[in-house]
Amino acid sequence: MEVSGKAVKFGDNIDTDVIIPGKYLVYTDPKELAKHAMEGVRPDFYKVAAEGVIVVAGRNFGCGSSREHAPIALRHANVKCVVAESFARIFFRNAINIGLPVLECPNIVDVVEEGDLLKVDLEKGTVLVVNKNRTVKGVRLPKFILEILNDGGLIEHVRRKLSK
Amino acid sequence: MNIVEKILARASGRKEVSPGEIVEAEVDMAMVNDITGPLAVEAFRKMGAEKVWDPEKIVVVLDHQVPAESVNSANLHKIMRAFADEQGIEKFYDVGVGGVCHQVMVEDGHVTPGSLIVGADSHTCTYGALGAFGTGIGSTEMAAVFATGKLWFRVPETFKIEVNGQLQKLVTPKDLILYIVGMIKADGAIYKALEFTGETVSNMSISGRMTLCNMAVEVGAKTGIVEADQKVLEYLKGRFESKSVLPSSDADAEYEKTFEIDANGLEPQVATPYSVDNVKPVSEVQGTPIDQAFLGSCTNGRLEDLELAARLIEGKRVHKNVRFIVQPASRKVYLEALRRGIIETFLRAGAYVGGPSCGPCFGGHIGVLGSGEVCISSSNRNFRGRMGAKDGKIYLASPATVAASAVKGEITDPRAMEV
Numbered sequence: 001m002e003v004s005g006k007a008v009k010f011g012d013n014i015d016t017d018v019i020i021p022g023k024y025l026v027y028t029d030p031k032e033l034a035k036h037a038m039e040g041v042r043p044d045f046y047k048v049a050a051e052g053v054i055v056v057a058g059r060n061f062g063c064g065s066s067r068e069h070a071p072i073a074l075r076h077a078n079v080k081c082v083v084a085e086s087f088a089r090i091f092f093r094n095a096i097n098i099g100l101p102v103l104e105c106p107n108i109v110d111v112v113e114e115g116d117l118l119k120v121d122l123e124k125g126t127v128l129v130v131n132k133n134r135t136v137k138g139v140r141l142p143k144f145i146l147e148i149l150n151d152g153g154l155i156e157h158v159r160r161k162l163s164k
Numbered sequence: 165m166n167i168v169e170k171i172l173a174r175a176s177g178r179k180e181v182s183p184g185e186i187v188e189a190e191v192d193m194a195m196v197n198d199i200t201g202p203l204a205v206e207a208f209r210k211m212g213a214e215k216v217w218d219p220e221k222i223v224v225v226l227d228h229q230v231p232a233e234s235v236n237s238a239n240l241h242k243i244m245r246a247f248a249d250e251q252g253i254e255k256f257y258d259v260g261v262g263g264v265c266h267q268v269m270v271e272d273g274h275v276t277p278g279s280l281i282v283g284a285d286s287h288t289c290t291y292g293a294l295g296a297f298g299t300g301i302g303s304t305e306m307a308a309v310f311a312t313g314k315l316w317f318r319v320p321e322t323f324k325i326e327v328n329g330q331l332q333k334l335v336t337p338k339d340l341i342l343y344i345v346g347m348i349k350a351d352g353a354i355y356k357a358l359e360f361t362g363e364t365v366s367n368m369s370i371s372g373r374m375t376l377c378n379m380a381v382e383v384g385a386k387t388g389i390v391e392a393d394q395k396v397l398e399y400l401k402g403r404f405e406s407k408s409v410l411p412s413s414d415a416d417a418e419y420e421k422t423f424e425i426d427a428n429g430l431e432p433q434v435a436t437p438y439s440v441d442n443v444k445p446v447s448e449v450q451g452t453p454i455d456q457a458f459l460g461s462c463t464n465g466r467l468e469d470l471e472l473a474a475r476l477i478e479g480k481r482v483h484k485n486v487r488f489i490v491q492p493a494s495r496k497v498y499l500e501a502l503r504r505g506i507i508e509t510f511l512r513a514g515a516y517v518g519g520p521s522c523g524p525c526f527g528g529h530i531g532v533l534g535s536g537e538v539c540i541s542s543s544n545r546n547f548r549g550r551m552g553a554k555d556g557k558i559y560l561a562s563p564a565t566v567a568a569s570a571v572k573g574e575i576t577d578p579r580a581m582e583v
Contacts, residue, residue: 013350013439017547022526025199026229026236028206040549060351060384064547065526066286066300068203088384089355090286094302142186144316154304158211158311 001122001150003080003101004130005054009114010041012058016091019062019070033069034076049077054118057084058109062091071095081120083108083127083138096145099153103127105138112136122146166322166417167391168357171297174411175280176317183321183420188314191221192279197265197522198226200284200303202243207307216251217313223255223274224248225265228522232259233529263494263520266290266462270374271496273403277392278411282309287462287544289385292360292377293370294399295392295410300381320357320386321420323348327364329428334578336472337372338464338542338562340364341379342433344425346443354384356420359413364427365390370399371468378463379544382440432577434540435560438548446565446577454559456539457488457570458551461525464542464563465493470501473567474509476581481514483573488515489524489531515570527551533558540569 018040038045061084071094081101095102117130125140151157173181175189196204229237248256262268269275277295284306291298309315358380373390380388392410431445459473482488490510492498501507510517523530525543532552539558546558564578
């Protein structure tokens with residue numbers, strides 16, 4: 001599974017209240033949630049992400065709440081993948097379960113600059129910075145997690161397994 | 165094995181597990197609320213599931229947007245009511261019946277020592293106070309749990325946090341956990357488990373242990389836990405008759421790290437904006453003017469918390485520039501606080517006393533912050549925009565510090581106040 005897009009950069013400890021503020025949790029429509037993605041730190045994110053982007057961040061991305069609205073908002077704002085130095089546990093699981101690829105990649109913020117074109121190979125766990133012709137190694141996901149992502153999330157994964 | 169490993173081994177039907185292993189475990193209890201529940205119900209249907217694995221093991225608590233403040237919320241509540249009815253889920257807590265989910269789970273006997281509990285809420289780690297393994301999960305995973313009763317877990321490495329010494333007067337378990345969060349940092353324990361031990365923890369009430377375990381997730385931990393002891397068994401009397409053996413860590417159990425903390429000299433602590441680990445002793449931030457004070461939430465909305473705050477505010481007035489919002493964490497806490505005259509003390513002092521909800525803590529409703537406003541709060545998160553306006557500032561503190569600050573109109577060391 002390979003995804004590509006321009007990098008949009010964030011710092012450390014990007015929490016779920018910043019990714020999708022609590023006042024929007026009364027919405028379940030992914031399109032509505034997407035409009036407010038990252039509103040807490042970058043109000044124009046929805047427009048920036050429209051072309052299909054890769055979020056690059058520092059440590060502890062997605063810390064805080066268990067709200068699945070956070071990865072849903074990112075995915076439907078057209079984020080192709082989140083590459084971060086580390087992830088908060090619940091966000092990490094939620095992202096996979098709703099089909100948003102995530103890759104843990106130490107040092108990624110030192111190599112990637114805003115606007116760099118990235119190609120992420122999830123099977124290999126690598127990030128190619130196309131305009132710099134540099135490859136950064138991340139932490140490869142276990143096979144059963146890649147299967148969930150390949151199916152587009154846990155719902156589709158369970159359905160496919162049930163229909164077998 | 166340590167207590168965390170023992171619980172996961174038991175739940176996954178193995179003799180032994182070790183950190184890093186991925187196991188499939190049977191869940192003993194699953195909880196959702198009105199924010200995460202509707203997404204779980206939707207995913208459950210999309211998966212093609214029809215019946216939940218065991219309606220006895222599912223708890224549904226409406227607590228975030230209660231009573232409904234908008235048509236959207238009212239409709240989310242309708243989804244959960246209908247689901248509970250259709251699936252025969254009897255542990256359903258409607259508006260007014262229960263309170264904040266974690267408080268309800270513990271006080272109504274849905275949490276038992278040694279059990280494995282998942283909740284679609286990050287503060288599910290609170291249940292460690294009774295020696296249970298509680299952890300937060302997302303809605304889609306919850307749908308899979310609803311359908312199968314099982315979930316995969318990575319066995320976490322464990323940090324042992326040993327606290328000895330006596331907390332000073334008006335220094336509380338909240339101050340201790342804020343200090344620990346400041347020490348370990350917001351990402352210092354991602355995917356780890358925290359086991360709290362030592363005489364300070366043994367001497368602590370169940371309420372205090374809940375506060376401690378509640379904030380384990382603020383350092384990224386999967387769970388926080390205290391070995392169940394006689395105090396837990398006492399607490400469970402009349403709530404749940406536990407016949408099971410209480411799990412405990414072996415003498416040769418392994419820990420990735422051990423932290424030793426001396427509680428004796430600890431000052432009241434405050435987490436300053438915009439990060440939970442930005443913790444300072446109250447002496448460094450006292451004098452900061454506030455617009456609002458909030459006492460409540462799953463962290464500090466229990467009887468012990470209200471009682472302590474009421475003692476500080478008794479016979480005094482809330483400062484004219486401050487709104488003091490008080491919410492008991494559950495109907496039962498509210499009722500007992502009412503009986504003991506605590507609610508009257510707050511009302512006479514000029515506080516707003518509301519029914520239980522998660523509203524103020526997560527900026528849902530009741531007491532959201534305006535632009536640039538400052539709030540001192542007994543809750544657990546001070547992220548940017550958490551309680552409303554993006555530039556609102558939240559300082560996290562103990563119930564004592566919150567009450568003292570509400571009276572003075574600025575962040576105040578409760579020890580400086582006459583009680």
